[in-house]
Amino acid sequence: MPEVLTTPITSPKLDSRIPEGPIQDKWETAQFKMKLVNPANKRKYKVIVVGSGLAGGAAAASLGELGYNVKCFTYNDSPRRAHSIAAQGGINAAKNYQNDGDSVYRLFYDTVKGGDYRAREANVYRLAQVSVNIIDQCVAQGVPFAREYGGTLANRSFGGAQVSRTFYARGQTGQQLLLGAYQALMRQVDAGTVTLFPRTEMLDVIVVDGRARGIVTRNLLTGQIDVHMADCVILGTGGYGNVFYLSTNAKNCNATAAWRAYKRGAYFANPCFTQIHPTCIPVSGEYQSKLTLMSESLRNDGRIWVPKNAGDQRRASQIPEDERDYFLERRYPAFGNLVPRDVASRAAKAVCDEGRGVGPSGLGVYLDFADSIHRLGRHKIEERYGNLFEMYESITGENPYEAPMRIFPAVHYTMGGLWVDYNLMSTVPGLFVGGEANFSDHGANRLGASALMQGLADGYFVLPYTIGNFLADHRPDKLDEHCPEALEALTNVKDITKRLISVNGKSTVDELHRHLGKVMWNKCGMARNAAGLQEAISEIRAIREEFWKDVKVVGTDGDLNHTLEKANRVADFMELGELICRDALTRAESCGGHFREEYQTPEGEAKRDDENFSFVSAWEYKGASIDPELHKEHLTFEHVKPSQRSYK
Amino acid sequence: MRLILHVWRQSGPNAPGRMVRYDAPNVDEHMSFLEMLDVVNEELIKKNEEPIHFDHDCREGICGACGFMVNGVAHGIQPRTTVCQLHMRHFKDGDEVYIEPFRAVAFPIVKDLVINRSAFDRIISAGGYISTPTGSAVDANAVLVRKENADLAMDAAACIGCGACVAACPNASASLFTGAKISHLNLLPQGRAEAGERVRGMVEAMNSEQFGNCTNIGECEAVCPKGISIENIARMNREYLSAIWSERPETGGGDGG
Amino acid sequence: MSTATLNTPSRSLLGFYSTTLGKKLVMAITGFILVGFVVGHMAGNLQVFMGREVFNRYAALLHSSAGLLWSIRIVLLASVVMHIVSAIQLALLDRKARPQAYVKWKSTKSTYASRTMYWSGPIIFVFIVYHLQHLTTGRLHPTQPFPGYHMAYENVVTGFQVVPVSLFYIFAMVLLCMHLYHGIWSMFQTLGVAHPRYTPLLRNLAVAISFAVLAGFSSVPLAVMLGFVR
């Protein structure tokens, strides 16, 4: 862009702390410059890790190994059940084992481009660099990645990538990676360096003199509310996709940890960058409780199509080839069925809007394996996707080997999250954020198989360094659990719990959550526009009021009470939803997962506005009744020059 | 369709429990079993009663959080299926459905169908890992792994830690769970260094958690949602015997601290 | 490796036995010895069909060397005792493992034999005790011609002419068959012999032996009752 334009200034409150020097050396320079903690002192430092997923689990295990005094919290009954377990497709790494021209630089390039130029180059480059160590680490831990007959590791290409850089363990990659981290964690628990707190939910952050010094938790079994103090706090608490009620996230995924941190001064970045995944099983009824993802890897061998003419009621098998529209292959000859998620999802929505959708609801497209079964033989397909096909059949009762799958886009991942600097520290000193909970590396759209990579990069290879650097500057001092800040947070949590129980209205938590979800999906989903977003904001406010007037929470706060847990989380969704819409409204451009109907090319592709929106929006909480303040981190691209993404 | 449910209700760990009869009037065949319970629970809440508590999270058959007895079978009669993936099309109008928690002294009941499976975590912490400090790893392709072994290890590693094997075993034995993890790690070259210590530690942990003994009955393998084979129990026994056999008292064996 | 497992009990022989797998090993080995005896004993018994001389000569042969005889007896006795002791210890453990039974429990795959090992076993034991009184010492049936092995053939024949006795024998043999039907395969599983290709064969082997034992042993009382052997 010409110089005359006033380049946006980064808000002084947002110091991204990107190291000097050429991008290839930034991380190494940073590592060298980092101060070290005397091994003898490490034990004296208390570190709180909230979350036992890839980010939290890996961080807790590694920090415990280093000798810090770690406490790890999770609301699951076992750390092994963190939502990371559900990841299917695989994890990227620039190993170039397939000798197909991959490299750290290419992975970096693809990720920045795939993110539609809304990510920080330095972070993404570091991610690509450590990706190779991740695979080494996981293999050494015993993660049973798929292998070739020669005994070497197998790879496949994954949504949007033209090289085979994705490592996988059948359709259960996330499970195997998480079990690796979980086992490393349990090893530390056994060694006494990490204390586990399962079925314990963090409900507030304690900030003393502007620094995160602890958290307030609720024991989900006894209802006991406690204060835990520490020298620093790490959040690896996952994404907020469940604000839409229906998503591919696990039922208990929630934004409470991030949201309560936001209310304590951590800025929330790019909340409107939510990812819709193209290949999910369509909704079957009102009672639907969640949506099931069919791994993106299916797009490698499956062809996506709908009937050419609207309202074609025939069964798939009866529709002749020339009456089928393989719309992705038609619109994007170069990438075909492998275009990035946001592109594929919108294309599917478009054909359904034209009335060409399939299935009872008309909200679905075919994912057809007939050709590849014909080409490769059934057993090859079975070997690649066996368990996914099983899952599909057990849910729909249809056999994908015979009839094509029906799929439809669904909320899947949230690129947005708490704002962090290069060291993964939020705007609250001492509060670090890793994994899906932070906003960092995926810009406006995440490429397939990159979240597992990021979660483990943060947990194994970034946080252990940056935490040490932070602690080296702060003596392990006496922590007072009864300091006014701690007590204030404690009473705050108790009040919320009491309030939720005392409302005793008529609507169930799920009813209200579903209502919120519908508004979010219809007005802030795959396509958004100013008018819709304004409506959404006022509707959400109304639902929120209704929630606090009419929610029904049965049972007590003195024992296991799922209704209360849910209410607590939905209460925060009711507020987060509004911020998402507000962010979507201010971002008057289309980029990645954020598609504003007002801003599109004649062919209906997303139209970015780099002149005015090449920044990270970071929202600062100002108080219950006051609008949040928007801060901007200006993004500069020295290596990957922004261009209109084209997958044609 | 309409179903009659008989559900185990127990308000707390020490409270007495009993079977309670519920009516599920309009069940859709496309619902999952848990969605069917969701609907029942919504009604209960509206009637100001506490909903039926059951653990669940992913609802995709992978996290292992869900699990209870459906008509006397762990996760229900549908093979290789967790209860969250069990769909109502497998039931017919008028069916009576008995729903009970997994029962074992090592899995104390928390509330209704919710149980405490932390014993599994303690078994893992007694050796269910490979000791590789972060950053110490060699290149991933430096050690080749026979595809057969990699596949067998993956078969065993697919365990989701749901506890159905214990629930179904007449002896409440955790042999399938423990055998699966031992197989997964001991089958891989990376896991051999600690193989002996691992199997010994985990078997002893399994015993001290008061799980029963395996008499090779095989119910576990039949209900296991991931189809883990009792071949893994034999492998555990073999690994254990050879660990005892090759025991050298003076050396501490592989040390992973 | 883990602090919990350093100096683990299983480093001493006693400690090894203290684990369930230790006890299972004892059961397998003793079980194996017992099976060996049973098969051999059955073969011996079938000589009944070769007439009086042959059988009594065989019985005499068995007793020709007191040393050998007693060493065998001691091994058998020790095996049965160890087998039973560990069985009882494990049984108690298993009871403790599930104090509260299911309101409803359904078998999906397991065999009846496998679920009733704790029943078939003891009944077999009762049989053995009776059997020794019946044919080794003869104390229970004074009507029988004795003394001991010199008239083993006569003892067997007159013994089995009492129908209820024969029926009890056959009943015991059915249980023994069940016990071995699961036991022998289980033994291999316990010893860690598991192989995708060979395990099915072992299963069949177990079935073959158990039914051979049933047929072989039962044939004697049957033959006597039906008057083939007199």
Ligand SMILES: Cc1cc2nc3c(=O)[nH]c(=O)nc-3n(C[C@H](O)[C@H](O)[C@H](O)COP(=O)(O)OP(=O)(O)OC[C@H]3O[C@@H](n4cnc5c(N)ncnc54)[C@H](O)[C@@H]3O)c2cc1C
């Ligand atoms: C169905 C599905 C498939 C996917 N497939 C892929 C894939 O193939 N490749 C890929 O790269 N990515 C994939 N992803 C994305 C990826 O799995 C996630 O982004 C990633 O695992 C997030 O890991 P995490 O550690 O950040 O958070 P999580 O794994 O979600 O862990 C969150 C942790 O925080 C804890 N927690 C949260 N809030 C609190 C609180 N208030 N108090 C206490 N504890 C709390 C939870 O208990 C949990 O332990 C997939 C996602 C889904 C939903």
Ligand code: HEM
């Ligand atoms: C006398 C009382 C007996 C009892 C209480 C008893 C009980 C048992 C039990 C509980 C098992 C365990 C099954 C398993 O773990 O798989 C078993 C196994 C076995 N029993 Fe017995 N049994 C008895 C007598 C016998 C006799 C007389 C024989 C042989 C003739 C025998 C042969 C076996 C064999 C071969 C096994 C398999 C060993 C194993 O599974 O490891 N048992 N017995």
Ligand code: HEM
């Ligand atoms: C119909 C079946 C059987 C017949 C006809 C039979 C016959 C006999 C006879 C005749 C003897 C006395 C031999 C002698 O004193 O010289 C004997 C001894 C014995 N039998 Fe059997 N038997 C039968 C089944 C069994 C079974 C099933 C078992 C064990 C499970 C068994 C265990 C023994 C033992 C332990 C002895 C004592 C051996 C000794 O003298 O030390 N028998 N049997």
Ligand code: SF4
């Ligand atoms: S072995 Fe099977 S049944 Fe047992 S815990 Fe693992 S997955 Fe569940």
Ligand code: F3S
């Ligand atoms: S059912 Fe139980 S007895 Fe063994 S084989 Fe399975 S654990």
Ligand code: FES
């Ligand atoms: S809820 Fe995760 S396995 Fe059933």
